[in-house]
Structure formats: C-alpha cells, structure tokens
Amino acid sequence: xxxxxxxxxLAALVLAGPAAACAHPRTALSFLEGxxxxxxxxxxxxxxxxxxxxxxxxxxxxxxxxxxxxxxIEAALVGIYGQAILAEPSHSxxxxxxxxxxxxxxxxxxxxxxxxxxRWSRGRDDEPPSAAAxxxxxxxxxKIDELLAQMD
Amino acid sequence: MTGRLRLVAQVAxxxxxxxxxxxxxxxxAHQQHAPPVGSPAPTFTLPVLESPSPVAAGSVSLSAxxxxxxVLNFWASWCVPCKSEAPALEKDYxxxxxxxxxxxxxxxxxxxxxHTFIDAHGLTFLMLADGSxxxxxxxxxxxxxETYVLNREGKIVAHFAGPVTDPAFAAKFAAVLRRVA
Numbered sequence: 001x002x003x004x005x006x007x008x009x010l011a012a013l014v015l016a017g018p019a020a021a022c023a024h025p026r027t028a029l030s031f032l033e034g035x036x037x038x039x040x041x042x043x044x045x046x047x048x049x050x051x052x053x054x055x056x057x058x059x060x061x062x063x064x065x066x067x068x069x070x071x072x073i074e075a076a077l078v079g080i081y082g083q084a085i086l087a088e089p090s091h092s093x094x095x096x097x098x099x100x101x102x103x104x105x106x107x108x109x110x111x112x113x114x115x116x117x118x119r120w121s122r123g124r125d126d127e128p129p130s131a132a133a134x135x136x137x138x139x140x141x142x143k144i145d146e147l148l149a150q151m152d
Numbered sequence: 153m154t155g156r157l158r159l160v161a162q163v164a165x166x167x168x169x170x171x172x173x174x175x176x177x178x179x180x181a182h183q184q185h186a187p188p189v190g191s192p193a194p195t196f197t198l199p200v201l202e203s204p205s206p207v208a209a210g211s212v213s214l215s216a217x218x219x220x221x222x223v224l225n226f227w228a229s230w231c232v233p234c235k236s237e238a239p240a241l242e243k244d245y246x247x248x249x250x251x252x253x254x255x256x257x258x259x260x261x262x263x264x265x266x267h268t269f270i271d272a273h274g275l276t277f278l279m280l281a282d283g284s285x286x287x288x289x290x291x292x293x294x295x296x297x298e299t300y301v302l303n304r305e306g307k308i309v310a311h312f313a314g315p316v317t318d319p320a321f322a323a324k325f326a327a328v329l330r331r332v333a
Contacts (some may be wrong), residue, residue, distance in 0.1 A: 039260040039285060051230035052260055059262050080262060082284030
C-alpha cells in the first residue's frame, strides 16, 4: 500500500516537474493562435484548419511546454517563415504606416466632419428668414402681418 | 477664403483617390505568376536543409548550378500528395543524378517537420528551405507539389502543376528528363 502511494507521488512529481520548472507564467496556445498567421491561407491560426496551421500549432504547443515565452516563440517563427507570419505588422520601417495611417485617417475624417458641421451650423444662423421657411406665400404673410398689426 | 478651402479639399480628395488607384495598380502589377516555359528561371539563394554533399556556405544559389539540367521540386511536409510523389522523385534522382541535378524546395514548413519527412521517405537529393515562401512565390506557386525542369542555360523547359506521378504528367515528366539529361 505504501509502495503504491510512493509510486503515485513519484509519478505526480515527475509529471508536474516540467510545469513547475517555468520561471514565468506560461503563455497560452489560444493567445498565440490569434497572433500568428497561417502561411498558406493568410488568416490567423485560430481561423484556419489548414494542415500548415495545424503543424505550427503543434510547434507552438511544444515550445510552450518547454517554457518558451510568447516573444521567443514569435521570434523563432519569424526566423523560419519571415515577418509575414505575425498578424501584427512590426513597429518599425514601412510597417509603421499600418499603425499610423488608420489613426491619421480617423483624425482627418473627424476634422473634416467637424469643419463641415461648423460650416453648416454657421450657414443656418446667417440665413435670413424666408417665406419659404414658414411655408406661406408672400400674400398670406402680408395679410397675417396686417391682422397682427390691427390686434396691436 | 471659402473658395480656396473648397479647392484644397477637392485636391486632397483627388489625391486620396489617386493614391488608392496607385496602390491597386501596384498590387496588380506585382501579382506573381508562374514564369512561362522558355523563360529564364527566377534566381534565388536559399539555405540548405539537407544535402548529399557538404555545402560550404550553408546556402545554395541557382546561378551557381547553371550548366546542369535541373529539376526543382516544390514540396512541404504537410502536403498530402507530396508523400506519394517523394519516392518516385527519389527513384528518378538515383537514375539521373550523374546528369541532372535534383533540388527539393521545402515551402512554408518547420525544419523539424521537413527533416522528419525527408528521413521518412529516404530522400537523398539536395533540399533547400523556403520558409517565407518568397522564392516559391516568384515561381507563381500557391499549391504544392509543383515541379519545374530547367535546361543547362537555366531556362524553363517544363512545368508540372501537381505531382509528377499524376497520370496526366508522369509520361511527360519522364520524357522531359530523358531529353534534358
């Protein structure tokens, strides 16, 4: 009985060993699946069922089990497949455009919209009241003015 | 003032449209197609995955192999048809290796998986790694396996968009090998 217990405890220690050996929290496959592209189908791994994507997932799982961090795994994949394996463009060189252009587009669009609204509201304020605005013709307007004058 | 602002806005809008059009044209112009038979094979330099003989630089350039007929076979370990094609290619390599160079180009693959594939199929010809797929792209390849046969001048004499063991290609591949050897 004691021998059996010892075997179970030893087995648990052996199996738990690799998990406990990491000096940092392990990264998750589900996280990296959204960061890494399938090279043959050009979607992220979590969107792909392609054989190449399955192989990369298996590779990532092995590296996670070996306590590799997410940046290290990504760097290794970039070394094999090139920068295009990462879903996010890099933060340097020409790739910077991918980060700044959407921001510039939103800011530019906002400015154009704000300017348009400002112009539109100013135009409405400056507009003299016209007959067309009340929906009455000039003759009716004149008669109403006369009636109002009589009432005064 | 208002007129000038309107002009600036119109010019900016036109510039945006012109920029988008330029991007579209650039994309269309840079789409990669299979080089036609008779044209020079796109050049490349790729790292060696496995070689029957030691390679000093650790990489091989196509230009350095000019002067020999070549078979360029694009494959990947995750490619199912590549598994049935591999033994036939090895057989042809053993038969023609004194006269024709065989090069396997492993595409979008993990080196460990590629080595496992090479060992499992007993492949002994020169294997290069194209992890990024740039070279494979320059040959207009999107599906593997595909095979190009080059003559001594480095010009493409045949292109097989599928396994060379396919009944549609097998006889022609054998004939092309006999002709260039």
